[in-house]
Amino acid sequence: xxxxFLMSIVFTLCICNTYAQSGKDNPFxxxxxxxxxxxxxxxAYKSTTELRCNAEANVYxxxxxxxxxxxxxxxxFRGMGPHFPRRIFIFDKGRLFIFESEGYFDPQGVVHEFxxxxxxxRLTDNQVIQYSKAISEYxxxxxxxxxxxxxxxx
Numbered sequence: 001x002x003x004x005f006l007m008s009i010v011f012t013l014c015i016c017n018t019y020a021q022s023g024k025d026n027p028f029x030x031x032x033x034x035x036x037x038x039x040x041x042x043x044a045y046k047s048t049t050e051l052r053c054n055a056e057a058n059v060y061x062x063x064x065x066x067x068x069x070x071x072x073x074x075x076x077f078r079g080m081g082p083h084f085p086r087r088i089f090i091f092d093k094g095r096l097f098i099f100e101s102e103g104y105f106d107p108q109g110v111v112h113e114f115x116x117x118x119x120x121x122r123l124t125d126n127q128v129i130q131y132s133k134a135i136s137e138y139x140x141x142x143x144x145x146x147x148x149x150x151x152x153x154x
Contacts, residue, residue: 031059033070037096041077044098045084056080062088062134074131076138083148088138090131092121103142110139 033041041057057077061067072093078086085105089098097117101109114135118128 029066029068031061031068031070031075033059037070037091040096040098041089044087044089044100045079062138063130074134085145085147086138086142088135090117090121090123092123092127095121097121103139104145104147107139107142110135 038056041059045057057079059070059075059077062074062076070091072091074088074090076086076088078084085102087099087102088110089096091097097120099110099113101107101113103110114131117123123131
C-alpha cells in the first residue's frame with residue numbers, strides 16, 4: 001500500500017517536471033531581443049540616468065502585448081527594479097531608434113522624437129498610425145509616474 005502510494009507520487013512528480021521543462025510556455029512573458037539590441041538598450045540607460053544596470057532590460061511589444069517574437073515594431077523597455085522608467089524604441093528593417101525622452105518626464109520630447117523617426121526610418125502611413133496610437137497609450141500610462149524621483153535622501 002505504501003509502495004503504491006510512493007510510486008504514484010514519484011510518477012506524478014516526473015510528469016509535472018517533464019511538463020515544466022517542455023518550454024512551451026514563456027515563464028517570463030516578455031520579448032526576447034537579440035544580444036546586440038540588449039546591449040544597446042543597456043547603454044541607453046547609462047546615457048540618460050544615474051542608475052546603474054547590469055541586468056537585461058524587460059522588453060514588451062506595445063502593439064500586441066501577447067506577441068513575444070522580436071520583429072519590426074514599437075517596444076517599451078525598462079531595467080530591472082522599480083526605479084527604472086519605461087522607455088520606448090522602434091525597430092524597423094534592421095534599424096533601431098531608441099527614444100531618449102522618457103514618457104513620464106518629457107511627453108513632448110517623445111512626440112518630437114517620433115516626428116523625427118518618421119522621416120529617418122521612412123515609416124509607412126500604416127506604421128505611423130499604429131505607432132502613434134501605441135505612443136499615445138504609452139504616454140497615458142506614464143502620466144503621473146515618478147519612479148521614486150520624489151524621494152529625497154538626506
